[in-house]
Amino acid sequence: MCGRLSQYRGIHDFVATLSIPNALINTVGDQPLDHYNAAPTMQLALFHQEGDVVHADSVRWGWRPHWAKESTTPINARVEKVAHGPYFKTVWPHRAIVAIDNWFEWVYEGGPKKQPYLIRRKDRAPILCAAIGQYPRYEHEPDEHDGFVIITADSAGGMLDIHDRRPVTLSPQLAREWLDPATPKERAEQMALLEGEPSDIFEWFKVDSAVGNVRNQGAELIRALQ
Structure with a gap:
């Protein structure tokens, strides 16, 4: 999995997909995220x-132990x-879910530069990625060491033409x-190893190379090249 994704819907769209029965503490806000x-x-x-x-917090993508x-x-x-x-x-033990709209991969196709692809669910529903990390907790204020990582699996079974790793989605x-x-x-490990969603629920297509510059934002980045 390459290090680029989209998370542009509002938090309540992701909550609706999760169908969370629990109380929710939302520090993210109610507006579209627009990432x-x-x-x-x-x-x-x-x-x-x-x-x-359940807490919805804004947390840095990336984590490493202090040592x-x-x-x-x-x-x-x-x-x-x-595990x-x-x-x-x-x-x-500190499991989390990162709900995203899509992620991007870059592939060599014979030209001088890699071609970016967007990968999303065929039904356009949010993608629920398994993650772990260190994040704000009841008894602590946000910490400079807070962060998360997305768990990835071998993408054999339909996505090898895009990349050899992909998120574990649930x-x-x-x-x-x-x-x-x-x-x-032990049950969490079983889910991550054996019960992630299959590749055939996803689709992918070429997008503009502008997505390669992290300063570029906007809906035009997720449109398929004609």
Whole structure:
């Protein structure tokens, strides 16, 4: 998965898709998010659950443990390793959902530059991405170390022509189970490894190369090239 996505609908559109029965504390606001070309380090809307309450907060895309010495900050975590590796050990229990409208990939097609593609659901519904991270909690103020990573899986089964990794996306029912703190870690691992949505629910098409510049925003970036 390349590091670019769209999150332009309002938070209540994402809440409606999740069909959250719990109380919601929304610090994101009620207006459309208008992130047509979101990149790592941007603050994105993220759902996490504390007790019986679901929170919608703006959290930085990217996280690394305080002891990590490398200068790069991961934005994704491989599903094959995330539950048991030491790097994400402290945040593996802190599950979240990042609801997005689409993501972008770049592919070499013989020209001098890669061609950007947009990937979205065929039914145009929001995409519910499994994530983990460190984010504002009941007892703490926002922290400089807050952040999240999106869990990715091998995209074999229909999307290899676009990219070899893609987000682990969940149905609304599984997304609610993923958010629930009462869901055992073993069950969460099973969902991430085996119960993500299949590739055939997605479609993809070429978009303008302007999406390559993170300063470009706007609905024109998500339109198919004619």
